[in-house]
Amino acid sequence: MKYKTIFEPFKIKSVEPIRLTSQRQREHHLHRAHFNPFLLHSSDVMIDFLTDSGTSAMSAAQWSAIMSGDESYAGARSWQRLEAEIHDLTGYPHILPTHQGRAAERILYGYLGGKGKIFISNTHFDTTRANIEFTGATAIDIPMPESAMIAFDHPFKGNMDTEKLESLIQTYGAQNISAVILTVTNNSGGGQPVSMHNAKEVASICKKHKLLFILDCCRIAENSYFIRHREVGFRNKSYRSIAQQMFALADGCIMSAKKDAFANIGGFLALKNKALAEACTNLLIITEGFATYGGLAGRDMDAIAVGLREIFDPDYLHYRITSTTYLGEHLHKKGIPLIMPVGGHAVYIDAQKLYPQIPVNEYPGQALVCELYLRGGIRSVEIGSVMFGKYDKRGKLIPAPKELVRLAIPRRVYTQSHIDYVVEVFDEIIRTKENARGLRITYESELLRHFTAHFEQL
């Protein structure tokens, strides 16, 4: 398209009202939520950028597929449609449905894990890491070194460091490594894409050492967009065929269907190896449900089957990636420090750099999350020392490596004018940035404290 305006390639048939609030009302809501946006009521939020997971708008085709959901316990038509769709996309023969991505993680990594076992990834997503560590195994992240440089421009900053992969195999011994996991796009690494070249290198190292290679593929369509536009040799390939080429390199995948499959719930595990699939099927039946529904209703499986096709629509993917980039580049032009280049599903702000007056033990990311809500009713999430900070033996905070705030954009939910509104709110954030104050934790749980912590403003 020669025009600058982002053209949302859909019409809106059904709407959900957004209640507009004043700053005064939001002050009250924020106090009531103990300065933790996870504790806000969604009806008090104007723009919800907390997550892109399960928050997509489904299409008319998905809603009508829901009406033909077959709720039979075994062998439902909905399952046959979903299985055929996943098989056609991934090429993997063994497919296990689950109620969401982490259930597939629990099954596969629970089976492969255990004390002394090692898992290696470009970056383990937090539920992936938790499922691995829960078994007593160790999860090691080896993103490419450039990924640590927030402002450094690289087309595939989600890549795995393959030299390090070779050296870890030497250190731990291939027999102790349960799986190598490539997360595409790399969510915890800023939503940055992984190149096909990198996936091929990882695949060939895994093949050489007979290691299991798993794709964490919940944003593989978005990753395919970047490959087509940034990697030599893919210009004339379809997004779906790029994804299929990447699936063919691995031994299996785990997918949360709550992202690129546009579903509000769902996931799956797909594998090449029959014996491994059988072992996982036993665990599936014990913990999720029978092998032809996992934890899903028939109607959910139909919604996922349709979503997995829609996601590769070139007009949709173009709108999706350009609108995330649009938000990031407008903020970048205003001088907001960001992870650059902008990733696929979210914009990540460097809160430490934005608020140099707030020390890490006063949580600059949480301060920005609160300011965004207060000034504009925008809900976002801190990805810094609230989420990943630990304490040493004397109770002193060991901060996270970065103090980020993530604006995750739900799929097909907001229009360009919503995004323009967010950009405008940042003018106010910049104008008032010297006044932003840090926070103190007044209550925290032992695990995953960011969900429920209470704060007090300093």
Ligand SMILES: Cc1ncc(COP(=O)(O)O)c(C=O)c1O
């Ligand atoms: C890369 C990645 N893997 C796994 C998961 C877990 O999926 P779910 O939330 O469906 O359990 C997520 C969720 O955000 C994710 O981003």
